[in-house]
């Protein structure tokens with residue numbers, strides 16, 4: 001039921017939905033799979049008609065198997081039905097390895113814990129490296145308290161370990177991190193200070 005300016009924002013940088021060739025979701029929580037599809041005359045249709053939707057296998061199988069095994073329970077607020085199934089029906093879904101490499105400097109990286117098959121998306125271009133880290137960093141407070149986790153983490157200890165590794169590896173490098181839920185500024189570089197971190201937006 002959300003309405004945001006996502007497609008308008010894309011068109012401001014001259015990208016039309018038909019131009020999109022790949023769609024990747026870090027994980028399949030309801031707030032990360034919206035815009036996979038859109039509601040057209042009462043039917044959910046893929047938003048990006050020419051895209052291949054790449055799903056990391058561990059994450060995809062976990063939710064598919066869980067939902068198929070418990071047909072009477074409502075998982076993901078019903079978002080599997082409206083944001084994943086239409087993409088499977090249209091033939092645009094492709095299940096890939098958890099470390100799938102598109103071969104163009106873009107590759108997935110396992111980051112399990114927040115969900116069973118959570119991944120990050122890496123983007124490499126010349127000397128530039130960005131990590132779309134999804135909910136590995138959920139809230140800025142986790143820079144100061146990396147061991148804090150959310151009640152949405154399926155395996156809290158694994159989520160904490162993944163975050164600690166991620167922060168340690170990114171700290172004091174040129175890697176730009178893009179957490180999914182940060183308010184402006186949406187991205188920055190990680191700097192470390194003893195046991196806590198900051199995100200430098202400069």
Ligand SMILES: [Zn+2]
Pocket residue numbers: 029031032135180181
């Ligand atoms: Zn989220």
